Amino acid sequence: MKAKILLFTFAILCVALITGCENDDFKEVVGVCPIVESTTPLSNALDVPLGQIITATFNEEMDPSSITSTSFTVVGAAPIAGTVTYTGNTASFTPTLPLAENTTYTARIATKAKDLMGNFLQVEHVWAFSTGTLLRPIVITTDPINNAIAVPFNKTISATFNMAMDPSTLNATTFKVNQGVNVVAGAITYTGTTVSFVPTNPLLANKIYTVTITTGAKNSLNTAMVADYVWNFTTDIIPTVTATDPINNAIDVALNQTVTANFSTIMDASTINGTTFTLKQGTTTIPGTVSYSGTTASFNPTNSLVIGKVYTATITNGAKNVVGTPLASDYVWNFTTILAPPAAIVVDLGTAAMFGAFGGNAGMTNEGLNTVINNGSIGTTAASSMVTGFHDGVAIYTETGLNVGNVTGDIFTAPPAPGTATSFAIAQKALLDANAAYLSISPASKPGGSDPNAGELGGLTLAPGVYKSASGTFKISNGNLTLDAQGDPNATWIFQTAAGLTVGIAGPTGAKSVIMKNGGLANNVFWYVGSAATINGAGGGTMVGTIIANSGVTFSTSGNAAQTVLNGRAISLVSSVTMVNTTINVP
Template identity: 60%
Template sequence: MKSRINRFWMSLILASVSLTIFIAGCKKDDFDEIAGICPLVESTNPASDAVNVPLDQIITATFNEKMNPATITQTSFDLSTLLGTTNSSVAGTVSYNEATMTLSFKPTNPLASNTTYTGTVKTNVKDLRGNALQTDYIWSFSTSSIIYPQVTSTDPENNATGVVLNKIIEATFNMPMDPLTFTASTFIVKNGETTVPGAISYDEGTAFFDPANDLAANTLYTVTLTTGVKNVEGVTLQNNYVWTFTTGISIAPRVISTDPANLETGVALNKIVTATFSMQMDPSTITTSTFTLYNGISQVVGVVSYSGTTATFAPSIPLLPNTTYTGTITTGAKNVAGVPVANKYVWRFTTLATAPVVISTDPANGATQVVLNKTVTATFSVPMNPWTITSSTFTLKHGTISVDGSVSYSGTTATFKPSSLLLANTVYTGTITTGAESEAGIALAENYVWTFTTGSITAPTVISTDPANGATGVLLDKTITATFSTPMDPLTMNSSTFIVRHGLVAVAGAVTYSGSTISFNPTVDLLPGTVYTATITTGAKNLAGVPLANNYVWTFTTISVAAPTVLFTDPTNNAVGVVLNKIVTATFSEAMNPLTLNTGTFTLRHGANAVSGMVSYAGTMASFAPTADLLPGTLYTATLTTEITNLAGVSLTADYIWTFTTLTPMAPLVISTDPQDNAINVVLDKTVTASFNMQMDPLTINTSTFTLYEGTNMVAGLVTYSGTTASLNPLSDLLPGTLYTATLTTAVKNLAGVSLTENYIWTFTTVAAIAPLVISTDPLNNATNVALNKTVTATFNMQMDPLTINTSTFTLYQGSNMVTGIVTYSGTTASFNPSGDLLAGLTYTATITTGAMNTGGTPLENDYVWSFSTEAEVIPGVDLGSASIFGAFGGNAGVTNQGINTVINGAIATTAASTLVTGFHDGLTGDVYTETPLNVGLVTNGIYTAPPFPGTATTEAIAIQGLLDATDAYNSISPASMPGGIDPGAGELGNLTLAPGVYMSASGTFNISNGPLTLDAQGDPNAIFVFQTASALTVGIAGPTGARSIILINGASDANVFWYVGSAATINAAGGGVMVGTIISMAGVTFSTPGNAVQTVLNGRAISLVASVTMVNTTINVPAE
């Protein structure tokens, strides 16, 4: 006993020492690494030195052991990048997943493109024993140059079933998108090949498709977002985004209106928010969980109620001013039938900005000379509650004495109308108190007070005039004004009280008044050098009705008219090198009398010789256009005589004379050509040009003077001239490897009419023709396992003519069957995009024919042909569950045998009463189900029905479970669960050999009538064949030889063939034939016809979900699982 105690204490001491050594190996704050004991970062994502990291990457670091979550905080991890010479940390959120032992950092904003980032896990992270990371863990990575938008969620989800018929289809993205790119061509909803019309919209990261009509019931729909969808930076989706869903039969309730409406502004702070539905709702589902109101991330507290078809949210306290609120009706809201709303409904509105303020008054604050009969008004920033605008909240006083009056309100303006005239020369104070409230119930922040002073009874005076009394040199278009000492009564400001005369002649004009200034605007300009007298009579009165004490009179004199002058000429005086077709012009200092400008007053001479021409005048410019070109190298004299006058009839003070010399003749030269003389390898679409050393006469440069020849053959082309360059653009491409000769003849002249001294000739040779080659293809020749959605491409060694790359020159065949598709060309690559997916496990042959040509028109020397094989389709197994034992299952309608040789090597069942199974006996129990001598059928593995006997509660439960499992299997092989099925024979499967795969009838029916159907497993014993038809399946045709069979080859198994039938299946009505596979139909399944003695065989199962299975002399062999 003592030795055992000693051994115990020794063990305890050794354990303590070991634990001490263990803990000492990883000190809490500063330690050396001991492998297997201390926490380590085992991996990161992105990895160290990773490149092209997505900009929306979540950064992770995974540890070698579980860490203490409390030590993994915002200070535990840093992500930074170098900005200049300074490290800048990236904002984000740090989290920890205990199950995966992973620290995650999610940046607040996308990472910058083309940028190197450094991640650091700090030593303050610790494991569960308190051991810290020994040193900071640091690694770097680089981002990619672009981040593509992605669809993060859809509603309905992919493969959703039972979708309501009035569903609004939604797709949510991971970044803001460009709303203008969501159109009917980029957001597409289809029912089969039929495009669904609808309204498309976008709001805050989500695109919406609202079908124009309700969707069809029990129908598969396909939704596509194409690569035409772009984010706000113009980046497209990388690939089309496609998903499917299947409708049910329900119409869901929808929100048809809200109050406030979506995006409404200026909403009152005491607003009760409502949403009205399209039908009656279950009040128990309209709660604060399904009807919410948020201010940002803060939920508004309130009471939710429901009445009629309207839900109401009454906030517990007033809403905040100038705040955007978001209302939401979730899919938890249901109608009285339990159907939820089709989509979560979200809308936003903004409350009234602020408390009301007075934005203007009349009179304004500090106004003077206010009329004594003034009505006082105040205008507010928002509509006010009229009941709060009263004589108590809007007052007018002089001193402490209140002014009697009436108060009214309209629009946004309050009005105070005094009961009697105001006192003269008196200061009045207007006040709007805080008792005045807006429609939202918000009061003024403080009393609004302003003052004004009424006018005087002192006689007004004129304090200034324009022109001033005695002024001279007054402009002829002068408006005459007079300013008063006080505001005047505008009704006394008119042509009777403001008179202007020259001598005894009254001047006609318009009188206006503004501020304290009266204006007289003469109807026509005043006369030059004339004395005018202006008078303001005593009929002019101020606002108090007090007139001027005396007439106010003043005089002024208008300006005298000066002689016009010539400001400048073109050509200028003594100009040289003037072009021979020059139009000579002179510009005056003022408008002239056009009648005085003619060939007698504007002349042009060389020596004593007058030049003939035409004289014109516009604005202030006179022009002389010679009838013929001027002589070269000649001195010309231009003259404007004193007979030329301005509009006032004042002449030039002297003749105006100037001279200029025309340019001297010089033969033009060709200084450069393109192509150059003797150039080689000239491109075939070349435009030939020649540049001169001076400007040429464009009329002499044409197809007669600028020619291009290939030998003796003239090249047709378009000749143009611009600047100093002539161009010949051939109407078609030049020939390859050919010598061309270009010529400019001596008929080409410069602006002086001087020709080239001799024809200018040069030659060049075009590039030789080289046949294009296909240098690569995708897939490669003899490639295998090619994806079924492959776009086939061929790349050439040079640019090709896109017009020769089409479906005639680029073809794709599977055997003798041409594949339809779209052919495009870009860069040096031709692409063939099949209209649908390629078939699995087959060989395809692609061909580029010699009809494909390069841009020079040279074709391929030979057709280019290559082949490739597609990948075999992998289809998941189908789980029949407990339904696998049944050779026939008659839903809730029973199973009927009408022959004497029927054998079911398996079980049969129905959820109906046992009386609905007729013509069978149970080989296990010996129970007979309504057999007669004409209706005898053996079931080897049991019959399962509802009571009465032989049916029991137990056999009924087995049948019910079997139906549930069969229904699950039916759904699992539906187009919604297995999309993408193809129709290999337009609904006819006879005489076809098919590889494993999913096949769906485009017309909605499948027939096997032209001959047998062969199923080739291609050596794979697990290969699955699924056939989907929305309506009927018919095997065989009428007549004694009308039976049709299915043949299995190369390992194909009857256990792996499945038929999804939307309505009824009819198998060899003429009797005979071998059918293969598990048939699961929504309606009935029928084998043979009464009276047929020949045996019909099914190696599989016949399952009807809601109808009966009927057979005549039929053998069903249930496959082994």
């Protein structure tokens, strides 16, 4: 029996000598030696994340009670605190605090670690690794930008980072919006590298908001920002109507009134239109043109307003400023037009009133067989030779077989015959009177004229009054012009243009006319023209009123057979008057 025991003991000692393992029961015993097969990080690893969990994996299952903070240690500049756990064949060391940047650490598994058979690690396992300098997340852009103003009330607030973030760290604790001390409620989302905050309720007008992203926001490697990121913005003001013309409840408003409204801020011109800016008389919608410039919206009625009526103007909250903020509510105001027709405007033509046409000091020309001056004369301070293609009851002025103009009154020129000293004196006086009348209807003498449609009179119906072209020219090209006397026999119209007057457009159907309505008289229509007037160059049409132009009047063009009619007078102060198959009916 003793021999058997000695033989067994010898066998154990032999195996122990071969394996080199130790356990608690024998100094040297038979068994497989535990070893560390792998580690995380690897030995000599660089740029290890600061949140790294350090692990060692063994070749066999170990005794968990031997895997402790005394057998598994990590040392940097000093030993670091951490929690040691063991699962499967792997021991883990979780640092209590993140590792330091740019630091070398030494991890150590001591020989106190043993397997389930009690076999100890024969040689402690030691490895080193180094952390790097971290690329920390930063906010690179925000919307709104810092110190932005006029921010819309429905603004989605966002911030974009320089790298991918951990979405779980972007929440109501790390992304905060405040208005003063008040916390703003909202929903937070994260996409790509951008975090967004959608307020639950619209932001308040004209308030400063503060947005904070704290260092609790971390990237996908669990690295935090160095410091909180804070920015501010101010919300928009609500636009208001600050003034109107006419003012609310105004009375005696002119029938050619352009209705305007001034805003407290610049508006989005596309939202100022015929839907958002309307004018009504009772339940009747008034047609007109809406325009916007600077901070002013304008409504130009297509037709003249009616005497003694109450009108209601409305600008709806569909009108918005340039960042999309609407009026808080519709803005409504009323006004009443004049209760009686305006006083008659008296224009004294003097001796010029008897002339159907006057060619200043440059003469007059007719081209056509059917030109006639009814109930009036023609004249010029130029020599009689400067009048061609006309005759009166006494003399012929260079007519040809193709150019015949019948003047039912007289022709007044300077000599030679048939001009005389007497006719010359009459022509001079007429030119002086015409010039005086020209000055009397000028903007200087009759200020306050309005431009109902940016210089285009075609297609309009206008009440009596003074009209002045803002651009310096008047046209009648988009249709006929109607002048509505509204039953007033003294209704007077004065049109002022610093430069030209053009009636009609090119083409066989291009002629345009002036139509008198409700008792309007041609004798009460006056045209102040700073340069030249061209009346229906394509021939045809009916013009109305006394035209006093500084630099000439032309009717039709050579070769046109269609008769062009003027119910009025054509007076040029300097240049000539030219007619082609023209009828002038002097009122």
